[in-house]
Amino acid sequence: MAALDDAVALCSSLGHDLVETELPGLTAEVGAAIGTVFVTASAWIVEYWSRRLDRAPSDGDLEPLTRAYWERGRRVSAAAYLLAIEDCQRFARVVARWLNGIDLWLTPTLSMPPAMIGEMTSTADDPLRALRAGGATVAYAGVVANLTGNPAMSVPLWWNDTGLPIGVHFLGRYGDEATLLRLAGQLESARPWAHRRPPLAS
Incomplete structure (x- = not known):
């Protein structure tokens, strides 16, 4: 401060x-969407490299937090992911309108x-x-x-x-x-x- x-x-x-x-629009729903997008992005990155390397990650390849994100992200449905993206896009539009005067x-x-x-x-x-x-x-x-x-x-x-x-x-x-x-x-x-x-x- x-x-x-x-x-x-x-x-x-x-x-x-x-x-x-104050920043408008940062609701609990948007916060949950951030978490959903983050874990699914982590899962995508791990899956991408698994495909490129033609193998699943071994125990020493991922830090514990990354492994936890990967495992959580793999359980998110496509529908939940798209709803989270929609929530994030809606928030971006709220911020854009708010910044028109700032x-x-x-x-x-x-x-x-x-x-x-x-x-x-x-x-x-x-x-x-x-x-x-x-x-x-x-x-x-x-x-x-x-x-x-x-x-x-x-x-x-x-x-x-x-x-x-x-x-x-x-x-x-x-x-x-x-x-x-x-x-x-x-x-x-x-x-x-x-x-x-x-x-x-x-």
Whole structure:
């Protein structure tokens, strides 16, 4: 939230008008559709490579979470998949109408700083551990961009006390990459970040 507040202040100082608003249409039905599409896409990827390699994946080929997604995705019916796609498309149209009156939507990139290595690792005994640990972290605007196809960018304008870049996320109108690129150039001129590097553990 500190990164978001900082970005709001910076954009305001550069002459942008900012209004507080909420994303419409992200219902529980859409959330369920996201899950359905994700597991079926995972199943498709595994099945594609199984066909290409002419063999099923062995025990060591897939991470536990991927294997769990594959197994779930194989059980989704064609009808359920198509209904989920329809729900996602309906949501994309809601977002498109909403963005007609807004140039860009600004949010945090993630809900918390990046997790430590190993925090989002699944095990064979607990294959959904990574999903539980990381799901809330990434349930932000990037998911909306993935669903709708809208252009988006994460910009490292703010750094926390431990030296990690904390991004803010801008979602643009469909097909309007130009506005994002112009804003990125303006923000980088106002607060350059190319020279900054996070500290690396040895």
